[in-house]
Amino acid sequence: MDALTNIFSRRSIRSYEKKEVEFEKLVNILDAGRFAPSAGNVQDWKFILVNEEDKIEKVGNACLEQDWVDEAQVMVVVCSEPVKEDRMYGDRGKNLYSIQNSACAAQNMLLAAHAQGLGGCWVGSFDEITIRELFDIPEDVVPRAILTFGYPAEKAEEKPKLNLYDVAFFNKWGIRAHDKSEIQRLLSSVLGPLKERFHKLKNLLPSKK
Numbered sequence: 001m002d003a004l005t006n007i008f009s010r011r012s013i014r015s016y017e018k019k020e021v022e023f024e025k026l027v028n029i030l031d032a033g034r035f036a037p038s039a040g041n042v043q044d045w046k047f048i049l050v051n052e053e054d055k056i057e058k059v060g061n062a063c064l065e066q067d068w069v070d071e072a073q074v075m076v077v078v079c080s081e082p083v084k085e086d087r088m089y090g091d092r093g094k095n096l097y098s099i100q101n102s103a104c105a106a107q108n109m110l111l112a113a114h115a116q117g118l119g120g121c122w123v124g125s126f127d128e129i130t131i132r133e134l135f136d137i138p139e140d141v142v143p144r145a146i147l148t149f150g151y152p153a154e155k156a157e158e159k160p161k162l163n164l165y166d167v168a169f170f171n172k173w174g175i176r177a178h179d180k181s182e183i184q185r186l187l188s189s190v191l192g193p194l195k196e197r198f199h200k201l202k203n204l205l206p207s208k209k
């Protein structure tokens, strides 16, 4: 599956088959998190893989009013170590970059799961104190997200997504494209001059014999 197909076809899956997830697939999921971008390449994250049944059940109980969570075959608790970004970038590092870094890692993992035929869901609604206790998470580490994984036992629900008209502006706040063909017109003001410059530059270069 190419990257765009993977991104466009991923959906949150909240029901899983009782089928073990292969070790290699789990390693790929963790590795996809490891390869995520992070501010200053600080990589201020730790991923706790959970596959013990009793732990999965306890995590399920800590996820507020979400009965489906303990159906997961495996989970990853994505944690941040904000002190590391604080050291590098101060408040902005601690309060913003650290959260963004873990979000990048989490999304990479969800996409890696989907690419391997697995379903996954991001769970943000959990009791942080219980999760800390359950995994002995140190005080200066923050559990940011719980990701649930397993082979899908449901057809992915089609979630309505806003269209490009609603979410994309071109070169200035509020400048919208009505459809894909108009995107080209809106971008041509930038791409036009760039193309011209490229051609001029090309003419200055000695031609290949």
Ligand SMILES: Cc1cc2nc3c(=O)[nH]c(=O)nc-3n(C[C@H](O)[C@H](O)[C@H](O)COP(=O)(O)O)c2cc1C
Binding pocket: 010, 011, 012, 013, 014, 066, 121, 122, 123, 124, 125, 126, 157, 159
């Ligand atoms: C920060 C964040 C927190 C979320 N928390 C939960 C959650 O606690 N429970 C849940 O079922 N889904 C949760 N989700 C999944 C969203 O509900 C889901 O991504 C959204 O409805 C869009 O559906 P899709 O993932 O299929 O595109 C969360 C997603 C994000 C990004």
